[in-house]
Amino acid sequence: MMMNNSLRSQCKALPGTIIKGKWYKNEYKVIKELGFGANGIVYLAEFGGQEVALKVSDNSMSISSEMNILKSFTKVQGSALGPSLLSVDDWVNQGVTLPFYVMEYIKGETYLDFLRYKGTSWSVVLILQLLKNLSLLHQSGWIFGDLKPENLIISSPSCQIRCVDVGGTTIKGRSIKEFTEFFDRGYWGLGSRKAEPSYDLFAVAMIFLNSYYPNRFTKKTDGYSQLSQAIKGKKELKVYEQVLEKALLGKYSTAMEMRNELLAAANQNADRISRQQPSPSRNMRQTQSRSRRKQKKGGLLESLLLVVLISFIYLLYIYTKLL
Amino acid sequence: MNPGTLRQILLITDGCSNHGEDPSAMAAFAREQGITVNVIGVMEQDVIDQKGMQEIESIAQTGGGVSQIVYSSQLSQTVQMVTRKAMTQTIQGVVNKELQQILGRSQTIDDLPPEKRGEVVEVVEELGETAGLEVLVLVDTSASMTHKLPTVKEALLDLSLSLNARMGENKFSVFVFPGKKSDVEKLLDWTPNLEALTKVFSKLSPGGMTPTGPALREALSYFKKKRSLRSLLSNDDEQFFEESV
Numbered sequence: 001m002m003m004n005n006s007l008r009s010q011c012k013a014l015p016g017t018i019i020k021g022k023w024y025k026n027e028y029k030v031i032k033e034l035g036f037g038a039n040g041i042v043y044l045a046e047f048g049g050q051e052v053a054l055k056v057s058d059n060s061m062s063i064s065s066e067m068n069i070l071k072s073f074t075k076v077q078g079s080a081l082g083p084s085l086l087s088v089d090d091w092v093n094q095g096v097t098l099p100f101y102v103m104e105y106i107k108g109e110t111y112l113d114f115l116r117y118k119g120t121s122w123s124v125v126l127i128l129q130l131l132k133n134l135s136l137l138h139q140s141g142w143i144f145g146d147l148k149p150e151n152l153i154i155s156s157p158s159c160q161i162r163c164v165d166v167g168g169t170t171i172k173g174r175s176i177k178e179f180t181e182f183f184d185r186g187y188w189g190l191g192s193r194k195a196e197p198s199y200d201l202f203a204v205a206m207i208f209l210n211s212y213y214p215n216r217f218t219k220k221t222d223g224y225s226q227l228s229q230a231i232k233g234k235k236e237l238k239v240y241e242q243v244l245e246k247a248l249l250g251k252y253s254t255a256m257e258m259r260n261e262l263l264a265a266a267n268q269n270a271d272r273i274s275r276q277q278p279s280p281s282r283n284m285r286q287t288q289s290r291s292r293r294k295q296k297k298g299g300l301l302e303s304l305l306l307v308v309l310i311s312f313i314y315l316l317y318i319y320t321k322l323l
Numbered sequence: 324m325n326p327g328t329l330r331q332i333l334l335i336t337d338g339c340s341n342h343g344e345d346p347s348a349m350a351a352f353a354r355e356q357g358i359t360v361n362v363i364g365v366m367e368q369d370v371i372d373q374k375g376m377q378e379i380e381s382i383a384q385t386g387g388g389v390s391q392i393v394y395s396s397q398l399s400q401t402v403q404m405v406t407r408k409a410m411t412q413t414i415q416g417v418v419n420k421e422l423q424q425i426l427g428r429s430q431t432i433d434d435l436p437p438e439k440r441g442e443v444v445e446v447v448e449e450l451g452e453t454a455g456l457e458v459l460v461l462v463d464t465s466a467s468m469t470h471k472l473p474t475v476k477e478a479l480l481d482l483s484l485s486l487n488a489r490m491g492e493n494k495f496s497v498f499v500f501p502g503k504k505s506d507v508e509k510l511l512d513w514t515p516n517l518e519a520l521t522k523v524f525s526k527l528s529p530g531g532m533t534p535t536g537p538a539l540r541e542a543l544s545y546f547k548k549k550r551s552l553r554s555l556l557s558n559d560d561e562q563f564f565e566e567s568v
Contacts, residue, residue: 023436023437060432060433060440060444061411061415061432061444061447064437064440064441064443064444065444065448067437067441068441068444068445071441088437088438088441089437090437097433099433099437099440101437173490174452174488174489174490175452175485175486175488175489175490176485176488177407181399181400186481186484186485187399187481192484192487192488193484193485193488194488195488
């Protein structure tokens with residue numbers, strides 16, 4: 001959805017602009033624009049020598065709603081859920097009051113950019129991390145909703161996946177308020193828009209697909225068979241076919257369940273790859289087999305000794321009988 | 324506090340009305356009766372008709388609703404967004420009125436400090452999720468809309484999918500204009516989901532004038548008819564209700 005032009009011009013702040021809060025009087029110096037969405041612009045700003053992210057909007061409803069969500073995240077332990085909330089305030093710009101909030105700046109690449117630089121072999125690792133985060137989010141009663149690669153940042157240097165933009169985050173059991181068609185199971189005709197864990201898990205499967213189909217695609221007639229063809233169409237995805245199909249059909253009720261099966265499939269796949277390509281680990285494998293051969297030899301010696309011993313006792317027995 | 328049932332008219336059109344009374348006046352008339360009018364203008368990829376856009380904006384403004392101009396490819400997302408936005412707007416209006424009674428006349432949600440605002444927003448969201456909703460969809464089927472109708476159908480099915488995930492109750496009805504014999508024709512009576520739309524939509528034969536004003540007036544009277552009948556009949560006697568209209 002395009003943002004309307006008046007909002008764009010009202011919230012516009014050039015680098016160097018000082019955004020001063022009406023209530024708490026803190027001053028934030030704009031460094032650059034990080035991005036904009038349907039309901040606001042996010043800036044990188046400097047406050048007290050620290051880099052922070054600052055979201056300005058003309059819609060106090062959506063800003064307050066996001067603030068509520070971020071606030072409740074800070075109560076959850078070990079919050080990798082979203083950026084942590086630092087402050088909420090209003091900015092009076094040329095007579096117009098614009099609500100904004102300040103959050104932690106998460107430095108890194110978005111999901112698809114990261115894969116482009118580092119290679120798609122990272123995808124399964126990142127999806128495993130994402131599922132762990134989602135599990136925590138779901139346990140605290142939230143559904144992320146608008147889950148898509150653009151809302152996932154891989155923080156550097158630890159390469160941990162983080163969810164940003166909580167605009168679509170919804171209390172479990174309510175209806176999803178924001179979504180993106182490609183990642184929405186309703187669009188593909190594969191379920192409702194009720195906020196439940198399986199809604200997010202569908203999106204996770206679609207993010208996995210998106211890793212190998214960076215240009216996405218639109219729905220033709222039968223959503224399900226189209227997606228299942230897409231999975232079969234890439235060998236990297238076919239390995240995880242079972243897990244992906246189950247996620248698409250809403251058969252996982254928790255993120256951990258999906259994570260466990262994905263992990264098992266990933267391990268199997270890793271085993272298969274190392275069996276197929278013995279070259280990189282040949283040295284290790286040789287020493288392994290050598291020691292196994294040694295073991296085998298030792299076994300042979302042992303049984304030979306046993307046979308000799310028994311035959312000796314037998315001979316002794318016959319000898320005593322003969323006497 | 325309970326906003327009760329939210330009533331909306333969703334007008335989907337592609338341009339100027341050319342027959343009957345001023346649609347903006349009808350929209351204002353609807354607003355006086357607590358019915359919000361939202362308008363979605365469906366445009367061709369490169370044709371943006373200035374006059375049509377003005378009319379669309381004006382209808383939504385006087386109708387207390389939301390308007391949005393879109394290309395037909397974005398219709399699905401827009402329809403649900405506009406409906407939701409208008410719901411929130413209506414509820415916010417109710418909440419603002421309450422706040423003014425408590426805090427004095429000039430206070431609105433936006434004048435509260437951010438933390439307090441957060442608490443109010445929580446209430447608004449909760450109401451938006453649980454309130455009943457009645458949407459009367461009014462589709463322009465004049466000649467120029469012909470090839471956009473399949474997209475409109477998809478968008479409406481998508482709308483019912485989105486809203487039916489809410490906890491509150493939903494009722495939809497669908498009207499088209501111009502109708503075969505009159506300015507407006509009923510396509511689908513009040514129903515909780517729009518599945519039945521698939522069949523009736525394919526039978527439509529678009530063409531004719533664009534009587535937006537008269538269509539709005541008729542749609543309004545349908546809201547009223549429904550309410551007065553409701554008071555006579557029991558709520559769950561839907562079958563009888565339908566026959567008697």
